[in-house]
Amino acid sequence: MNKNNISFYLSVIVFALAIITTFNQFFSTIKGLCIYIPYFTILCTPAILVFRSKLRSLHKEMNKLSVQ
Known part of the structure; x- marks a missing residue:
């Protein structure tokens, strides 16, 4: 797990709490x-x-893959 995933999971836990x-x-x-x-x-x-930054990064990766 990289740092971005850890912060994402911690944020979800804080949201639930x-x-x-x-x-x-x-x-x-x-x-x-x-x-x-x-x-x-x-x-x-x-x-x-x-969460928004994670979605943006996934969207950028998806666009890169679709262009290739």
Whole structure:
């Protein structure tokens, strides 16, 4: 596994933990929204950025292979 794959998997794990740890809080009270949204956004932004960069790199590789 290279460094890019490790960061991708870590980001997915953090994304899942953000959902799991805030799930009850989100549904128990409206006040939970005030905690859930910023917490979820802060934790998931890196995962989304890594996921997008991974998709871009796969798309570039696919284009290179289709040209050859």
